[in-house]
Amino acid sequence: MGQTQGAAGNETAALRNVSSNPHIRDSITTQKIMCYVILSLLPTTIYGVYHFGIQALLIVLCTVASAVLFEYLYEKLMHLPITIKDGSAALTGLLLALNLPPRFPIWAAVLGSAFSIIVVKMLFGGLGQNFMNPALGGRCFLLISFAGLMTNFSYDSFTGATYLARLKAGEMVNSYDMVIGNEMGTIGEGSVIWIVLGACILILLGVIDLRIPGSYIVSFVIFWVLFGGHGFDPYYITAQLSGGGLMLGAFFMATDYVTSPITTKGKIIYGIILGVLTGVFRVFASGAEGVSYAIIISNLLVPLIERWAPLKCFGYVKSEK
Amino acid sequence: MQENSPAERIYNGIIKENPTLVIVLGMCPTLAVTTSAMNGIGMGLSTTVVLTLSNLFISLFRNIIPDKIRIPAFIVIIASFVTIVDMLMEGFTPALYAQLGIYIPLIVVNCIIFGRAEAYASKANPVSALFDGIGMGLGFTISITIIGFIRELIGAGSIFGTPIGNLSDFMPSIFVMAPGAFMVLATIITIRAYIINRIEEKNGTRLEVVHTDEDGAGCAGCAFKDNCAGKSTKIETAAAAPAVSAAKAAAAPVNNAAANTEASAGSKAATHTEASAGSKAAAPADASSDNKATGKEGDK
Numbered sequence: 247m248g249q250t251q252g253a254a255g256n257e258t259a260a261l262r263n264v265s266s267n268p269h270i271r272d273s274i275t276t277q278k279i280m281c282y283v284i285l286s287l288l289p290t291t292i293y294g295v296y297h298f299g300i301q302a303l304l305i306v307l308c309t310v311a312s313a314v315l316f317e318y319l320y321e322k323l324m325h326l327p328i329t330i331k332d333g334s335a336a337l338t339g340l341l342l343a344l345n346l347p348p349r350f351p352i353w354a355a356v357l358g359s360a361f362s363i364i365v366v367k368m369l370f371g372g373l374g375q376n377f378m379n380p381a382l383g384g385r386c387f388l389l390i391s392f393a394g395l396m397t398n399f400s401y402d403s404f405t406g407a408t409y410l411a412r413l414k415a416g417e418m419v420n421s422y423d424m425v426i427g428n429e430m431g432t433i434g435e436g437s438v439i440w441i442v443l444g445a446c447i448l449i450l451l452g453v454i455d456l457r458i459p460g461s462y463i464v465s466f467v468i469f470w471v472l473f474g475g476h477g478f479d480p481y482y483i484t485a486q487l488s489g490g491g492l493m494l495g496a497f498f499m500a501t502d503y504v505t506s507p508i509t510t511k512g513k514i515i516y517g518i519i520l521g522v523l524t525g526v527f528r529v530f531a532s533g534a535e536g537v538s539y540a541i542i543i544s545n546l547l548v549p550l551i552e553r554w555a556p557l558k559c560f561g562y563v564k565s566e567k
Numbered sequence: 568m569q570e571n572s573p574a575e576r577i578y579n580g581i582i583k584e585n586p587t588l589v590i591v592l593g594m595c596p597t598l599a600v601t602t603s604a605m606n607g608i609g610m611g612l613s614t615t616v617v618l619t620l621s622n623l624f625i626s627l628f629r630n631i632i633p634d635k636i637r638i639p640a641f642i643v644i645i646a647s648f649v650t651i652v653d654m655l656m657e658g659f660t661p662a663l664y665a666q667l668g669i670y671i672p673l674i675v676v677n678c679i680i681f682g683r684a685e686a687y688a689s690k691a692n693p694v695s696a697l698f699d700g701i702g703m704g705l706g707f708t709i710s711i712t713i714i715g716f717i718r719e720l721i722g723a724g725s726i727f728g729t730p731i732g733n734l735s736d737f738m739p740s741i742f743v744m745a746p747g748a749f750m751v752l753a754t755i756i757t758i759r760a761y762i763i764n765r766i767e768e769k770n771g772t773r774l775e776v777v778h779t780d781e782d783g784a785g786c787a788g789c790a791f792k793d794n795c796a797g798k799s800t801k802i803e804t805a806a807a808a809p810a811v812s813a814a815k816a817a818a819a820p821v822n823n824a825a826a827n828t829e830a831s832a833g834s835k836a837a838t839h840t841e842a843s844a845g846s847k848a849a850a851p852a853d854a855s856s857d858n859k860a861t862g863k864e865g866d867k
Contacts, residue, residue: 357739365750390746391739 276373279503280333282453286444287340287498293440294433298348298401302433305355306343312356313339316363326372334373338362341381341499344434345491345538346388347399354392358384378545379502382495382538389538399430410489411534413482421485431490438488445497458506459496461517462524463487469525492524495537505545511555512548519551520544571691573698580702586679587710587752588759593679597711598748600670604727607715608708609663613656613671615704617648618680622688622700624648629689641684642675649675679707710755717751718742 295303317335321328330336339359346355362384367376376383389396399408406412409419409429423429427437434441448454467483476482487493500506500520507516520540527536569575586592596614600606624644625632632640653671656664664671674680683703688696719725722742724734741747 353737387739387741390744391741 276332276334279453280337282448282451283498284333284337284340286447286453287337287344287434289440289444290344290434290437290494291340293427293437294344294348297427297436298433301401302348304352305346305348305350305433306340308352309343309346309355309359310336310339313342313359313363316360317368320364320368321372324368329372332373335363335367338367338380338384341379341434342384344494345381345385345432347396347431348401348433349398350395354388354395358388361387374504376504378542379499379505382499382542382545385538386542399432401430408489408534409485410528413485413489414528414534419485421481421488424485424488429489435491435494438493441493441497445493448497454497454501455513457510457513458501458517458520461514462496462500462520463492465518465521466492466524467521469522470529473525473529475529486528490528490535491537495541496520500541500544505548507548507551507555509552509555509557512551515551515555516544516548519547571695573694576695576698577702577705580699580704580706581709582706584703585706585710585759586682586703587707587714588756590679590682591756592682593677593707595673596670596677597714597752598745600667601711601715601718601748601751602743603719603723603725604712604716605663606666607712609656609660610667610670611704611708611711613652613667614674614677614679615701615708617645617652617674617677618683618704618707619697619700620648621645621680622683622696623693625684625688626691626693626696632689637685637689641681641689645680645684646675679703714748714751714755717755718747722747 291306295306314330314335318328318330320326321330339362342359342362343355346358362380365387366378366383367373367380370376400406407415408431409424412419425438427439429436445454445459449456467487470483470486471478474482474486500517507513523540523543524536527540528534580586584590587597593614596610600610621641621644625641628640628644649672652674656667656671683699687699691699716726719727721738722740722744724731724736724738739747742751
């Protein structure tokens, strides 16, 4: 019956602002949150464009524009309310662009954003219904489809394997370069400093919860110390944390509201699963990087995590039996 | 078309009850071997041969096979034909045989063949069973060839094994891998259902989906109300308890299933439950306001 009342109340709710709980309202909206996230990603994006050149800017612009366009077209064709103004499509496009190599062809980037928006997001019902992070869904689609293009990070004078891959092969790399971002990689994963700066803004604004990235990073470090083969060595830990997409993933993609648990306990479990999976992929898998797969696999586990760690309702007492 | 005539059986197998796209049977070969159009044809035709012959022989032996051990008996018949096909393919089409690999022996446990043996061949006369096998086999062949063709074209950029320029550099190869099989299959099922529904709407043979409504919640409480073309019907539970179960039974098969089974029976599905179907009352927005009143209004 509760369901019935909720739906039946739609009209009256619009007129008299009557609704079911929760009753406390906040001025924050989806649009504002998306705006904050996009703004906090700007330092990383600007650094990426500065570091990788104009081609990177072109990729970012095309991916963002095409993501918004695909959402608009899909909703237009399906006669749905147009939701491009909430900024989620632009954010998906931006995150996807930050996950692409700096010399990635534009047509493939547009294809990736089409997959992100249409298949991962809109076919499952749009914002709030997607079962995995759309940007990462698009990235993995591209990674599987165009493995050669997606792993070719060479630009200007930099060629060969990424620092993370070299590290895996047993070479020593300059971990200072990895921290400041003077290395090869995707457009967004370059500089840890700028990512952490953006993340700090989000944490201070209360947009993201430190529990997910915190438990992610801590559990990854513990996993690395135990199984990484180098024990507790600050050099390797720094290199592993700042190489690849771990920081970007931990702060900006694992914390996506739709695809992460809402309960406190659930968030920590989710973070631990992320950390362990990333560790497994980086240590035992053939590739050097595993953040995106770790995040989308954990996204799929979220319903199970929430069932296992439910919200404790106010006033709820465990039955005596 | 006359029921159980050869032409009706073939039409039924290819269009009406297409084993892949409507009954959704035989998913293992459908998803696994359709990486190219040639694989689809090879798999489809070998399955057709086995299906046709096993249907024929199961139908011939249907009065001899004891009911309790019919499944083992079916397996013996099917496995014999699969062995023959397997050996013939190994001898005459070694390349295709190598491509299809384990999926040829696995035809033994193909659900389409079992399904037709159990549901049709063991009850029908040999001629109908033979043509049912041909129809279902062709339906399967056509479906998986289309899936294979699309996957090959957009995944590998070639048609029937012939590469088109350097198109393969621009094609997402995920489509020749496992996820692509699911995506292409789902898309084709959707398109087929859309087309058939449109045709049925045009001919007036499509039945409206009538949902039963026991607790009086109307469409308002339904999770699918936004995407539903059907109508909600208020059932007077206290007045007519049997009507509820009848309505449930009638409303259970949706869309095509309902159209296929009920239409051929010549009865309009669930007419007795359409208490408020005539009035606008069942539209989701209105229904939410007051269901009881509208339900009674419809009765008048």
